Amino acid sequence: MKEMTIGVIGGSGLYAMEGLEDVREEKVGTPYGDPSDLLVTGRLGDVRMVFLPRHGRGHRLLPSEVNFRANIYALKKLGVDQVISVSAVGSMKEEIVPGHIVIPDQFFDRTVARNSTFFGEGIVGHVQFADPVCGRLAAILAQSAREVGATVHEGGTYLCMEGPQFSTRAESRIYRGWGVDVIGMTNSTEAKLAREAELCYSTIALATDYDCWYEGHEDVSVEAVVALIQQNVAMAKDIIAAAVKCLAGERTCSCGMALQYAIMTDRALIPAATREKLAVIMGKYLS
Numbered sequence: 001m002k003e004m005t006i007g008v009i010g011g012s013g014l015y016a017m018e019g020l021e022d023v024r025e026e027k028v029g030t031p032y033g034d035p036s037d038l039l040v041t042g043r044l045g046d047v048r049m050v051f052l053p054r055h056g057r058g059h060r061l062l063p064s065e066v067n068f069r070a071n072i073y074a075l076k077k078l079g080v081d082q083v084i085s086v087s088a089v090g091s092m093k094e095e096i097v098p099g100h101i102v103i104p105d106q107f108f109d110r111t112v113a114r115n116s117t118f119f120g121e122g123i124v125g126h127v128q129f130a131d132p133v134c135g136r137l138a139a140i141l142a143q144s145a146r147e148v149g150a151t152v153h154e155g156g157t158y159l160c161m162e163g164p165q166f167s168t169r170a171e172s173r174i175y176r177g178w179g180v181d182v183i184g185m186t187n188s189t190e191a192k193l194a195r196e197a198e199l200c201y202s203t204i205a206l207a208t209d210y211d212c213w214y215e216g217h218e219d220v221s222v223e224a225v226v227a228l229i230q231q232n233v234a235m236a237k238d239i240i241a242a243a244v245k246c247l248a249g250e251r252t253c254s255c256g257m258a259l260q261y262a263i264m265t266d267r268a269l270i271p272a273a274t275r276e277k278l279a280v281i282m283g284k285y286l287s
C-alpha cells in the first residue's frame, strides 16, 4: 500500500506548521510556474506531511494572484493524497459566531479571474463536482475539531468571491438571501483543481467576522480578521494534529478515481506537449 501523505494548505494567518520532524524545504518546479512558496515536508508522528502557505510566507499574494494550479501540482508531485485546507471566512449566519469552525460541504463559485482547470490545450475533461468535498476527510476534520473543544458546524456552503475588496452591504445581503453559510476568496478554485488531481480536499474554515450584513456588529476588516485568527490558530493546528492520526489508513472514498470517466478526448489526439505537462496529474489515464 502507498504511504498516505497529507498536504496542508495554510490560509490567512497560518504560514508555518510547528511540530513536524525530519523537516525539509523543497522548491518545486511546475509547468504552471511557481507555487506560492517553498513546500515544507516532514512527519507528524508516523504520518508524512507537506505544508504550503497559500499566500506565501509573509502573505505576499492576493487571492487572485495565488497560482492555484502550481500549488496543487506541487502537492501532487510530492506525493500528497489528501489536502487539508485552512481558511479564514466571514460568517453569513448569526449562529456561526466568530471563533466557530465550519467544515463546508458545498462551494458557490463567484470568481471570474482564475485558472481553475488542468484541462485545455488539446485535452477535454469534465469531473463530477456535485459533492466538491471529500466526505471522509470532512467527517474526520469535524470529529477532530469537536475532540479539541471547538464549536463545529458540520456542512455548509462557502461562497468564493474574487476580492480582494470585501463585499458591499448589498452583495452581503444578497448572498445571505441565497442561503450561503460562509464567505471567502480562495477555496472554490483550490477544490476544483484538487478534484481534477484526484486529491481528497476539505477545509477547516475559521469564522473570523460577520462580513458586513449584521447591524450592530463591526464590519469585516483585516484588523478584525487577524485578531480572531491569532486567538484561534493554535486550535486549527490541534485539529490538524488530531485528524492526521485518522488519515494514515487507505482511502475509502472515490476521490482517487475522479478522472476515471472524465476525459472526453481521443487519447491518440492529445498533443505530446500536453501529455507531458499533465503526466504528474493524470498520467495513468493518458496512455
Ligand SMILES: CSC[C@H]1O[C@H](OP(=O)(O)O)[C@H](O)[C@@H]1O
Pocket (backbone or CB within 6 Å): 010, 011, 012, 054, 055, 063, 086, 087, 088, 089, 163, 184, 185, 186, 187, 222, 225
Ligand atoms: C485576511 S481576510 C481575507 C483573506 O482571508 C481569507 O484567506 P484564506 O482563504 O487564504 O484563509 C480570504 O479568502 C481572503 O484571501
Ligand SMILES: Nc1ncnc2[nH]cnc12
Pocket (backbone or CB within 6 Å): 088, 089, 090, 091, 166, 167, 183, 184, 185, 208, 209, 210, 211, 212, 220, 225
Ligand atoms: N468577510 C469576508 N469576506 C471574504 N473573505 C473573508 N475572509 C475572512 N472574512 C472574510
